[in-house]
Structures are given as structure tokens and as C-alpha cells.
Amino acid sequence: MIQHLLDGVLTGSYLSLGAIGLTLVMHILRFANFSHAELLSLGAYVALVCDALVSGLAPFLAVKLAPLSLTGSLIIAILISMVLTGLSALLIDRLVFKRVREKGQELSMVFASFGMALIIRNVIGLIFGLSPALYSRDIAFAVILSRDPLILVKPDQIFVLIAALALMFILHLILSRTTFGYSLRAVAENPSLAQVNGVNLQRTIMAVWLIGGGLAAVAGVFYGISHQLIPVMGRDLVLPIFAATIVGGIGSVYGAVLGGFIVGIAANISLVILPSGYTPSVPFLLILVVLMIRPHGLFGEARA
Amino acid sequence: MIGVFSYLVFFATTASILAIAVLGLNLQWGNTGLFNGGVVAFFGAGAYGTLILGGTAQAGHLGGFGLFYPLALLGGMAAAGLMAWIVGLLTLRLRHDYLAIATFGVAVAFENLMRNAEWLAGGAKGVRGFERPLRAALGDGFIYNLFFFVVVLLILIATYMFLERLVASPFGRLLRAIREDEEAARSLGKNPARIRLMAFVTGSVILGLAGGLYGTFYAFVSPQDVLPTLTFQIWAMLIVGGAGNNRGAIFGAFLIWGAWTLSGWALSRFAPVDVQLYTGSVQFILIGSVIVGMLMWRPQGFLPERLVVSQRGKPQQMQQGE
Numbered sequence: 116m117i118q119h120l121l122d123g124v125l126t127g128s129y130l131s132l133g134a135i136g137l138t139l140v141m142h143i144l145r146f147a148n149f150s151h152a153e154l155l156s157l158g159a160y161v162a163l164v165c166d167a168l169v170s171g172l173a174p175f176l177a178v179k180l181a182p183l184s185l186t187g188s189l190i191i192a193i194l195i196s197m198v199l200t201g202l203s204a205l206l207i208d209r210l211v212f213k214r215v216r217e218k219g220q221e222l223s224m225v226f227a228s229f230g231m232a233l234i235i236r237n238v239i240g241l242i243f244g245l246s247p248a249l250y251s252r253d254i255a256f257a258v259i260l261s262r263d264p265l266i267l268v269k270p271d272q273i274f275v276l277i278a279a280l281a282l283m284f285i286l287h288l289i290l291s292r293t294t295f296g297y298s299l300r301a302v303a304e305n306p307s308l309a310q311v312n313g314v315n316l317q318r319t320i321m322a323v324w325l326i327g328g329g330l331a332a333v334a335g336v337f338y339g340i341s342h343q344l345i346p347v348m349g350r351d352l353v354l355p356i357f358a359a360t361i362v363g364g365i366g367s368v369y370g371a372v373l374g375g376f377i378v379g380i381a382a383n384i385s386l387v388i389l390p391s392g393y394t395p396s397v398p399f400l401l402i403l404v405v406l407m408i409r410p411h412g413l414f415g416e417a418r419a
Numbered sequence: 420m421i422g423v424f425s426y427l428v429f430f431a432t433t434a435s436i437l438a439i440a441v442l443g444l445n446l447q448w449g450n451t452g453l454f455n456g457g458v459v460a461f462f463g464a465g466a467y468g469t470l471i472l473g474g475t476a477q478a479g480h481l482g483g484f485g486l487f488y489p490l491a492l493l494g495g496m497a498a499a500g501l502m503a504w505i506v507g508l509l510t511l512r513l514r515h516d517y518l519a520i521a522t523f524g525v526a527v528a529f530e531n532l533m534r535n536a537e538w539l540a541g542g543a544k545g546v547r548g549f550e551r552p553l554r555a556a557l558g559d560g561f562i563y564n565l566f567f568f569v570v571v572l573l574i575l576i577a578t579y580m581f582l583e584r585l586v587a588s589p590f591g592r593l594l595r596a597i598r599e600d601e602e603a604a605r606s607l608g609k610n611p612a613r614i615r616l617m618a619f620v621t622g623s624v625i626l627g628l629a630g631g632l633y634g635t636f637y638a639f640v641s642p643q644d645v646l647p648t649l650t651f652q653i654w655a656m657l658i659v660g661g662a663g664n665n666r667g668a669i670f671g672a673f674l675i676w677g678a679w680t681l682s683g684w685a686l687s688r689f690a691p692v693d694v695q696l697y698t699g700s701v702q703f704i705l706i707g708s709v710i711v712g713m714l715m716w717r718p719q720g721f722l723p724e725r726l727v728v729s730q731r732g733k734p735q736q737m738q739q740g741e
Binding site: 141146147149211214215218219220221222223225226227229230231232233234236237238240241245350353354357358361365390392393395396398399400402403406407410411 | 448452454456509510512513514515516517519520521523524525527528531532534535647651654658696697699700701703704706707708709710711714715718
């Protein structure tokens with residue numbers, strides 16, 4: 116039980132990172148972006164390529180930072196991938212979503228995001244092949260925290276959790292302490308009024324995509340460290356991160372963080388009562404429960 | 420020659436079944452503006468429902484009710500409608516993307532349940548033991564397929580006529596009114612949430628009908644039949660054909676199904692063997708591009724919605740009309 120709880124918290128750390136970007140996009144651009152999970156896979160694969168490049172150029176970085184299986188080159192690769200994935204998110208918006216937004220109604224965007232998800236996922240599959248990939252071929256040994264009850268944890272997982280929490284804290288500071296954070300919230304509340312007060316709408320939208328893409332990249336890499344990289348990972352992640360945004364309340368960053376952990380923990384705890392084959396359905400059940408008892412989520416507000 | 424003809428019958432049967440599904444989606448999306456992200460779940464509920472209710476007894480899973488076929492088909496449709504009712508009740512009051520997410524979730528959970536719950540529907544092995552209706556009289560050959568095609572075609576025509584009437588009726592006008600301006604509809608004393616729920620359930624029942632016919636056609640259904648692929652295909656059909664136009668929906672179904680079949684055939688025929696593994700990926704990229712491309716360059720589809728002025732007013736008002 117405690118082991119499941121712990122695994123749930125670790126799962127929650129990357130789900131939260133994915134959900135933050137999604138909830139921001141859903142709040143500011145007002146559409147359910149079904150291609151957000153593909154940004155996670157994109158970020159994960161970009162980091163895989165960058166990792167190989169960096170360790171090729173600077174072999175001294177390709178040393179494991181004991182006790183982690185993580186290398187210095189992978190950490191640099193994550194940073195590069197954050198930037199590149201953020202820029203890709205921006206590029207996708209420019210090429211596709213912006214045009215659809217200008218032409219059609221809000222729900223056309225949802226259709227378009229499904230189409231983009233299919234394209235991104237399968238292009239990744241074509242480039243990298245359909246078999247799984249790993250950042251490190253070495254087996255990461257788990258550390259025994261306690262023997263009775265048996266609790267195992269990998270050092271990498273602890274790193275993932277701490278890094279995720281640190282990123283969330285930085286984002287919290289940006290949102291609550293900077294002018295940019297205020298303008299972001301202003302745009303979410305009322306775009307026209309924000310513009311009247313001198314907030315640059317286009318630039319705010321760009322920032323949302325950059326932040327969302329950057330966090331998605333980290334989330335994707337963390338998923339890859341915890342499990343493995345497969346081109347279809349976005350398909351398996353899309354429902355959990357949507358569930359996290361709904362549980363937390365669409366538009367609430369703190370809700371998304373909490374929602375991510377709740378979904379992660381629920382999915383792992385469910386293993387106690389349900390066979391593991393049913394795990395993919397757990398986020399859906401959670402969505403149903405939230406819609407029944409608190410439709411706008413923990414921190415969401417009613418808004419049409 | 421008979422080979423080509425029998426293939427054409429096979430193709431047209433599948434395309435007609437899909438056209439019925441596209442018509443159901445058109446009522447939801449085209450006429451009411453409801454986003455159904457889990458088309459395949461309602462289609463699947465129809466297929467599973469029909470086969471379980473109409474099949475012979477099977478060891479190990481639910482079934483063997485052996486109902487009279489039309490009753491079994493109605494049962495499958497009811498299963499789809501019930502599922503839509505529950506999801507709709509929970510989400511239609513909320514911001515529109517909740518429905519998109521919840522229906523997407525239904526599709527994931529439905530496929531997951533069917534794959535894992537052996538006691539319910541045979542798990543990954545699927546539902547077997549279904550006897551196609553009138554098989555004793557018509558056999559298994561070409562005659563049966565031709566007969567089945569005619570039946571499907573008649574059902575397609577009946578569905579089309581039903582929807583055309585519905586859309587032209589005051590109810591259809593109400594649907595469009597809600598789609599265009601919910602506040603205005605409410606100010607006229609209408610209840611948008613209830614009307615949307617009715618349209619969503621009706622559309623899903625039609626999706627269930629298509630699923631039931633699909634299950635009957637193959638006399639078998641398994642989790643492989645309820646993958647998200649089908650949702651994307653049916654959407655592409657509607658968007659290409661023209662959302663809001665029932666004829667466009669049927670046209671889109673035949674066009675996209677033709678293109679899908681042709682691209683699959685061409686890839687398996689001309690692509691090198693080692694690339695064949697990626698046939699699926701290429702086809703998905705194609706269907707994704709079709710959806711995105713249409714939304715960018717021709718969002719109204721090839722046969723756009725024909726807007727009708729149902730009550731003709733003064734001439735100058737007509738010019739201002741949509």
C-alpha cells in the first residue's frame with residue numbers, strides 16, 4: 116500500500132508537469148488540446164537525440180552522476196529539449212492552430228488538435244521506429260527504504276520528484292511575483308480588458324506555448340526515465356493529464372499540480388483492488404467522480 | 420468479374436454502415452455542435468450489445484440470449500443510448516470541452532473494459548457464436564452478402580430521411596438555434612441542456628445502430644474493432660463531406676472509406692516489405708493531415724451546410740439572413 120502510494124506520488128510528478136501546460140492552454144486559448152500529450156513524447160525524443168549529441172561532443176559529460184543513472188549530458192539535453200519543444204509548440208500554433216482559430220469556432224480547434232496528435236505521434240513512430248528506447252541501458256537498482264513493509268525506490272525517481280517540485284516552485288514564483296504572471300492571469304480573466312490595459316495578447320499566447328511546451332518536455336523525459344520511450348506514449352498519457360486538469364479545475368495551475376498527484380496516486384492505489392489491465396480506465400473514473408460531486412474541479416471556477 | 424462485383428458489394432456494405440455512423444455524428448456535431456470524442460464507444464456498444472443479445476450461448480462470457488434479431492439490434496442501440504445519456508447528463512451542463520474529454524475517456528474505458536473483462540464479452544478474444552439472421556435461408560455466399568447490402572442500404576436511406584425530417588422540423592431549428600446562440604435560445608424559454616442531451620442520445624443511438632450492423636456483418640466483434648482509429652475515420656468523413664449536411668456526410672463516408680482502402684492496398688502492394696510495418700503510421704498521418712487540412716482550408720467541407728430560412732419574412736430581412 117505504502118509502495119503504491121509512493122509510486123503514485125512519483126507518477127504524479129510528471130503528470131503534474133504535463134497538466135500545468137495543458138491547463139494554461141485550455142484556460143487562455145479555451146480549447147481542449149488533445150495534442151498536448153504529444154509534446155511530452157516530442158520532448159522526450161528530442162532529449163534522446165540531444166543526449167547522444169552532447170555526449171558525443173563532450174564525452175566527459177556522459178558520466179553517471181552516482182547514485183543516479185542520469186548523466187550530465189542528459190541534464191543538458193533536457194534543457195535544450197525544453198527550449199526546442201517550447202519552440203515547436205509555438206510553431207505548431209503558428210502553422211495550424213492560429214489559422215484554425217481565425218477561421219472556425221472553438222471546437223474546430225479540438226478537432227485540429229486530434230489531427231495534429233495523430234500526425235506528431237506517427238511521424239515520431241516513422242523516425243524512431245516503433246520499438247521502445249531508453250536513455251540509459253544500465254539497470255537502475257532500487258534502494259530498499261524499508262523491509263517490512265517492503266518499500267523500494269530508485270534514486271532516479273527521487274530526482275524526478277525533487278526536480279518536478281522545484282520547477283513547480285519556480286513557476287509559482289513567476290506567476291505570483293512578476294508582471295508577466297499578472298498579465299497572464301489578466302488575459303485568462305478577460306482578454307479584451309487585458310489588452311486595453313496594455314497587455315500584449317499575442318506575446319502572452321506565445322509565452323503560454325513556450326511554458327507549456329517546456330514543461331511538457333521535462334514531463335516527457337521524466338516519463339522516459341521512469342518507464343521507457345515509445346512513440347505512442349502520448350496516447351497513454353493524454354487521458355491522465357486531462358483528468359489531472361479536470362480534477363484540479365480547468366485553468367488552475369495549482370489545481371493541475373494537485374490533480375496530477377491525485378491521478379497518479381489513484382492509478383497506483385487502484386492496483387490494490389483492480390487487476391493492472393484496468394489501470395488505463397482509472398483516470399476516466401476519476402473524471403466521472405469529479406463531474407458528479409464537484410464539476411468545476413478543486414480550484415476551478417464556473418465559466419462558460 | 421463476379422469477384423470484382425462481390426468485392427464492390429463488400430466495400431459498399433462497409434461504407435454504407437459507416438455512412439450511418441457519420442449521419443449519427445452529424446446530428447451531434449453538424450447540427451448541434453456537440454463534440455463526440457468517443458464515437459467508437461457508442462459504435463462498439465451497439466456492436467457488442469447486438470451480438471451478446473442475439474448470439475448463442477457461449478462458455479465463459481455473458482451472452483446466449485438468442486433474441487429475435489431486430490430486438491437484439493434495438494438492444495444494442497439502447498445500450499449506446501444509455502451510455503450517451505449517462506455521459507451527457509454529467510457533462511452537457513458544463514463548458515463544451517468537458518464533453519470532448521469525457522467522451523474520449525468513455526472510448527478509452529470501453530476498449531479497456533472489453534479487452535480485460537472476459538466474463539463480460541470474451542476479453543481480447545471477442546464475442547463469438549453469433550448466427551447471422553436468415554443464414555439458414557440464404558446461405559453464406561454472395562447472395563447473402565447482396566441481401567445484407569440491400570438491407571443496410573435501406574436502413575441508410577431510412578436514417579437519412581429520418582434525419583432530414585428531424586433537421587427540418589421545429590426541433591431541428593431549435594438545435595441550430597442552440598448551436599449558434601445558446602443565450603438567445605434560453606431567452607426564448609428553451610432548455611438548451613435538455614435539448615442537447617436529446618440530440619446527443621439520438622445521435623449515439625444511430626451510432627449504435629451502425630455498430631450493430633457492423634457486428635452483424637462480421638458476426639464477430641473484438642476489442643480490435645473499437646480502437647480510436649475508427650473515431651478518427653468517422654470524423655474525417657464528416658469534416659470532408661461537410662458538417663451539417665446529411666448528403667455530405669454520406670458522400671464523405673464513401674470518399675474517405677474509398678481513400679482509406681485504396682491507400683492501404685497501395686501501401687501493401689507497392690511499398691517495400693520492410694516498410695510495411697509502418698503502413699498504419701503512414702495512414703494515420705494521412706488521416707490526420709486530411710482533418711487538419713480541411714479545417715484550415717475548407718472547414719465547411721465539400722458539401723457545405725445549406726442554411727434554410729424556415730419562415731420567410733419581408734424581403735429585406737431575407738437578405739440579412741444567414
